[in-house]
Structures are given as C-alpha cells and as structure tokens.
Amino acid sequence: MESAYDRSNGVIQSLLDTDYYTFTMMQAVLHQHPNVDVEYQFIVRSKENLGHLIPEIRDELEKLAGMRMRDDELRFLFDRRRREYLTADYEQFLGLFRFNLRYILVNEVDGQLNIRVRGPMLHCIMFEQPVLALVSELRNREKYPEVELEDVTRRLYQKFDWLRKNASEEELAEFRVSDFSTRRRLSFKAQQEVVDIMRRDFPGVFVGTSNAHLAYQFDLPLIGTMAHQWLMVHQQLSRLRESQNAALENWVREYRGRLGIALTDCISTDFFLKDFDLYFAKLYDGLRQDSGDPIVWADKVLARYAQLGIDPLTKDLMFSDGLNFEKCLPILRHVRGRAKFGFGMGTSLACDVEGVEPLSIVMKLVRVHGEPVVKFSDDPIKNVCEDASFLQYAAQVFAVRDINQRGGV
Known part of the structure; x- marks a missing residue:
C-alpha cells in the first residue's frame, strides 16, 4: 500500500x-x-x-x-x-x-x-x-x-460509477469538469493521482487543471483567469463605485480579449450585473459563479444577457463553488441548451476520502x-473585511443588504 x-x-x-x-x-x-x-x-x-x-x-x-x-x-x-x-x-x-x-x-x-x-x-x-x-x-x-493513495482512487471511481448511473450519455457528453483542487487538497500526491485518473477515465469531459505543475506533467490545458483579489485591489486604486469597471477595463487592456471569464461575486452578483453593460458583455467570453445558489445565479446571468440582446449560447458560464458531481448534475440540466457551461471542482476531487474532514x-x-x-460574496459566510466602518460604507455604495460577517475577519 x-x-x-x-x-x-x-x-x-x-x-x-x-x-x-x-x-x-x-x-x-x-x-x-x-x-x-x-x-x-x-x-x-x-x-x-x-x-x-x-x-x-x-x-x-x-x-x-x-x-x-x-x-x-x-x-x-x-x-x-x-x-x-x-x-x-x-x-x-x-x-x-x-x-x-x-x-x-x-x-x-x-x-x-x-x-x-x-x-x-x-x-x-x-x-x-x-x-x-x-x-x-x-x-x-x-x-x-494512515490514508493511502488507494483510498483516494477508490472513492473517485465510486463517484464515476454514480455518475454513469445517474447521468445520460448525452449529459455526460456535456459534463465538462476542470480540476481546481490545489488549495485544499489532501496532498500533492492525491491531487496528482486524481488529475491522472480524471484525464484517463472520467466518464464526462475533463477540460484541464488550474494547477500549472500538473498541466506541465500531464500536458493538459491550463484553466484560469482572475481571482477576487484582482477586483478587490482596485477598490483603493480608483473610486469605490467605479472599482469593478476599472478592474474589468484593466484586465481587457492587459489581455486584449484573452482570458475573458469574469468573477461576479466580489461586490455581489446583483451589483455586478448592473455594471455589466453591453460593452463588457461583448468583451468578456463569460462569467464565473463562486458563491450563492448556482441555479438562481444562472437565471440572473441569462436574463441579463437576454436583456442586452446577446445570445447566451455564445457565452460560457463557469460554476466553481464547492461542487461535487451530485451538485453539478442539476445545474447541468438547468442550463444545458441555454448557454455553454463548465464546472471547476476543488475539494471534492482531491480531498474526498472516507473519514477525512477537509480543512x-x-x-x-x-x-x-x-x-x-471588501468582498461581498453571494453567500454572507464568505464576506471579507477587516474594517467595520468601511464595510458599512461599501455596503451602501454597492447596495448590499446582508453584511453578516460570519466568515469574515
């Protein structure tokens, strides 16, 4: 062993x-x-x-x-x-x-x-x-x-079996998954083993990994664009109300249309979509969901694209909030045929072993x-801000009502 x-x-x-x-x-x-x-x-x-x-x-x-x-x-x-x-x-x-x-x-x-x-x-x-x-x-x-590598692989193949039993061949053909498991993995060896198995045996479509070392090792596509910190840093580099626009503009200035997936939940998706006008909707290839209810989020995003006269089938929706195969399947069924989509899966890939509680x-x-x-997540437990006065001020600027900081600092 x-x-x-x-x-x-x-x-x-x-x-x-x-x-x-x-x-x-x-x-x-x-x-x-x-x-x-x-x-x-x-x-x-x-x-x-x-x-x-x-x-x-x-x-x-x-x-x-x-x-x-x-x-x-x-x-x-x-x-x-x-x-x-x-x-x-x-x-x-x-x-x-x-x-x-x-x-x-x-x-x-x-x-x-x-x-x-x-x-x-x-x-x-x-x-x-x-x-x-x-x-x-x-x-x-x-x-x-005492965790063995076999414990990791056995659990992953069990999940493959579940997926084959519960998803149709047509659904599996559209079940696009990327590995996002670096930060909360059981170990590097576990993530390495999972990525190797996913590229060989996943019954859906394995798109690639966010981990550059494993992409190099297995010759896989590298997945990723921006994180919350890119949007957050602009809050002190521009007017707070204009910080999201500044971040999105500067990203386009850097990559000229490449890496065009934007995060929506730094100042709440509702406020993000108010600023996400026709200009940005045409510039960006799609959006990423990282908190809140994925079905509700998808409907809001699809409605915004429709309002702007953009065919959602030309855009990518990336889901990446605490996903496992069971959570992905209803999302897939809700959005397939309405937009392009994919799933970024983390902890449930590389830290899913019986008896192990992920950190x-x-x-x-x-x-x-x-x-x-400040970060105003669509799930208040993920809110982040160290300054109570700034938190209150930013909540007014971004029209955020629930600023419960259970997960903040």
Missing part, C-alpha cells in the same frame, strides 16, 4: 505548483500596479486550531524560499503556441523571482494560527496557493496519517496601501 503523502520532500516541489490565475494576475500587476502595497490574511473558516503546525509551516516556507523557476518550467508556461499573451518581460521577471520571507508573518494569535502577507503585490501574490496547499497537507498528514481555509486580500478592501 502506498501512502497518500510524500514525506521525503517539501510539500511544494515546484513554483508551478499553484493556480494559473496567480500567473495571469501577476503579469497584469507587473505591467499596471508594480508599486502597489497589499496585505493578505489567512482565514480558517472552520476555526480549527492549527497553531501547533507553526514550526513545520516555517520549515516549509524556508524550503519555498530556496526555490526558483526552472528553465523547462518557464518554457512550458511561456509556450507561445498556447499562451502568446504572456509576455517576454514577464518571463524574465519570473526567471528571477524568489519568495521573500520578510513579507510573511507566521505566528499564533489568541490560540489560533495567524498568517499575514504584507508587501508589494508583485512579490506577495505568489504566496496564496502554496501557503494554503502546504497548511492543508501538513494538517492532513498529521490528522489522517476550510482561504487567504484573502484585506488591505491596499494600508486601507481596507
């Missing part, structure tokens, strides 16, 4: 072992916001006590700081046949990039693990995914040390140049 954990190497073994949107946002930051200072906060939504992991976390960060992007990794990422929009100056920058540990603080506050990243966004943006992945794996291998963690942007920013 083979363990689901590799204890002989560092948790992060490649600078490519991160989500692709980190690289795409990093290029835009290099070109547009190279001097912006930011602050990120690590959040344990489940409130699990992880303070005892601090020595191991610091050890893993030291290993991370000693890594660099290898020449073969750079050649893969900057393959002009696939990603001609990634630029030569950015390639040179990544070739020189190193993690600088002076920008990250790891300690214990009120008995809880506290991780904060503070410094230039250009140098801090790369911390998010490796920190989440290494904390998740360190916790899992301590709490569930609920995120790392969110909380300040820009020392000033607060």
